[in-house]
Amino acid sequence: MDRVRQSGAQKIMLSTKLLNTVYRVPYTAKQKLFNFSRDPKGIFTNKLRSTLGEKRYTNLQYSSPIYDVRRWFLNREGKRAYAAEKVHMQLNSLQRRIVNDLSKNGIAVVHFSELFPNVDFRELQEFAESLLQEPENKEQVTKILNGFRPANPLGLVMKFYLVRLLGNKPAFHYDDKFVELVLSDEILRIVCGYFGSFVRIADMDFWCNVPTEEPDAYSQTWHRDSEDKKLVKLFLWLRDVDATTGPFYYIPGTHSEGVHNKFHPQTRVVSKYPPAGAVDEYFSPEQKVRFTGEAGTLIFCDTAGLHKGGHPTTGLRLLFTALYSTDAGWDYGDRFSILGLDRERLSPAAGYAAGRARTHRII
Numbered sequence: 195m196d197r198v199r200q201s202g203a204q205k206i207m208l209s210t211k212l213l214n215t216v217y218r219v220p221y222t223a224k225q226k227l228f229n230f231s232r233d234p235k236g237i238f239t240n241k242l243r244s245t246l247g248e249k250r251y252t253n254l255q256y257s258s259p260i261y262d263v264r265r266w267f268l269n270r271e272g273k274r275a276y277a278a279e280k281v282h283m284q285l286n287s288l289q290r291r292i293v294n295d296l297s298k299n300g301i302a303v304v305h306f307s308e309l310f311p312n313v314d315f316r317e318l319q320e321f322a323e324s325l326l327q328e329p330e331n332k333e334q335v336t337k338i339l340n341g342f343r344p345a346n347p348l349g350l351v352m353k354f355y356l357v358r359l360l361g362n363k364p365a366f367h368y369d370d371k372f373v374e375l376v377l378s379d380e381i382l383r384i385v386c387g388y389f390g391s392f393v394r395i396a397d398m399d400f401w402c403n404v405p406t407e408e409p410d411a412y413s414q415t416w417h418r419d420s421e422d423k424k425l426v427k428l429f430l431w432l433r434d435v436d437a438t439t440g441p442f443y444y445i446p447g448t449h450s451e452g453v454h455n456k457f458h459p460q461t462r463v464v465s466k467y468p469p470a471g472a473v474d475e476y477f478s479p480e481q482k483v484r485f486t487g488e489a490g491t492l493i494f495c496d497t498a499g500l501h502k503g504g505h506p507t508t509g510l511r512l513l514f515t516a517l518y519s520t521d522a523g524w525d526y527g528d529r530f531s532i533l534g535l536d537r538e539r540l541s542p543a544a545g546y547a548a549g550r551a552r553t554h555r556i557i
Contacts, residue, residue, distance in 0.1 A: 265522035272391035300449030300499040359400035377544040403511035422523030440511035442503035449499035
């Protein structure tokens with residue numbers, strides 16, 4: 195009798211499981227379809243990540259033609275915003291010349307006073323020099339001059355010759371002259387004009403290159419940056435730069451739209467360093483242009499093109515740099531921050547540009 199009861203109970207349990215399975219299949223499929231309709235990109239991305247693994251997934255999404263499609267898709271908003279504001283961002287003759295030089299050669303040079311005739315450049319210099327005099331920065335410079343080189347057992351990229359004057363995660367104040375500079379109409383009209391879209395600030399920093407006797411290393415050798423297919427990096431020299439204080443080198447026409455863009459083309463995962471001697475073998479000395487100049491020299495450079503520099507041998511090289519890219523470029527997250535910035539008070543182009551900067555209220 196007990197066996198009969200047990201057998202009946204088992205049949206009921208099996209029947210219940212079967213009914214649950216039958217009804218659950220369409221429910222699960224419907225739920226998955228609903229989730230996919232709400233976030234198709236997220237579902238598809240997660241599936242690819244789990245299938246390929248993180249490294250293969252990263253390599254895939256930044257490889258052509260997938261990267262080109264992805265870049266077009268991600269940059270639609272920036273292009274629409276620029277088209278809506280373009281009438282308010284007309285270029286004057288100097289700005290148009292800079293955009294044309296960028297488009298043709300990948301680099302343009304102007305003096306700060308030409309672009310900002312009503313701004314006192316000495317204020318920017320004095321601020322940077324005051325950073326250099328801070329005890330921690332003076333100590334780092336002295337250590338490098340005395341031969342200190344950090345241990346690097348893993349062979350990581352360690353620019354032992356570079357002192358970042360605001361630390362590894364620089365924090366700027368909203369009313370700093372340098373924040374005003376990178377968000378100014380004068381700069382953004384040029385950069386947006388080159389990209390044909392609104393842009394993002396991907397990085398800002400103060401660099402002090404310390405003279406060393408070692409051979410060129412890392413960014414002191416020829417390379418292409420990887421953050422985006424097109425880039426604009428500003429270099430504002432805060433001291434004079436001559437042949438011995440870390441000149442900048444660039445090969446015009448090696449940017450993504452240039453005539454030499456196929457030579458060891460850019461990757462978009464890590465910076466591209468051609469094999470030793472390849473650049474010297476392919477390009478003549480005349481094609482490798484060296485840039486020197488007085489303090490106040492302002493360089494607009496598409497660093498997806500081949501460039502190198504920053505190896506002084508006799509004196510310190512002091513500069514401010516900022517990097518602009520599109521929404522498809524690398525998002526460094528908390529690479530830098532701007533204290534007290536209120537995006538609502540900025541122009542549309544400036545508010546968009548500051549969209550990736552971490553902002554903090556001042557209490």
